[in-house]
Amino acid sequence: MDEKLGEDTFESTEECYQHLVKCIHQGAKEALGEKILRSKSKPFYYWNEEIGQLVKEKREKYLNYMSSKGPKARIELRRMQGKIRKMITEEKNKSWEKHVLQ
Numbered sequence: 001m002d003e004k005l006g007e008d009t010f011e012s013t014e015e016c017y018q019h020l021v022k023c024i025h026q027g028a029k030e031a032l033g034e035k036i037l038r039s040k041s042k043p044f045y046y047w048n049e050e051i052g053q054l055v056k057e058k059r060e061k062y063l064n065y066m067s068s069k070g071p072k073a074r075i076e077l078r079r080m081q082g083k084i085r086k087m088i089t090e091e092k093n094k095s096w097e098k099h100v101l102q
Contacts (some may be wrong), residue, residue, distance in 0.1 A: 046091035054084050 010016040044063040058080040 046095050048091065051084065051087055051091065054080070054087065058084055080089060 010019065058077070059075070061077045062078050065077045
């Protein structure tokens with residue numbers, strides 16, 4: 001740590017502070033290492049790109065409905081929700097059948 005701090009001269013206390021913080025962080029990183037953060041949630045086993053695309057389209061329909069509040073926009077939103085629900089059910093069933101056959 002003494003090697004990292006060195007005998008540098010600083011023009012301001014802010015520069016000295018920043019250098020000290022940098023040295024402490026480097027020392028801690030060398031001594032302790034870095035922790036790799038991972039997502040706590042697993043991806044859904046039935047999720048695929050097609051479902052993801054439909055969810056994006058549904059979000060657009062939802063925003064359209066929220067801005068207009070018209071019956072046509074609501075019908076489009078409800079149809080999209082049903083389509084997504086149906087596709088998710090199909091994918092879950094395919095996944096279950098694949099699991100059972102193994």
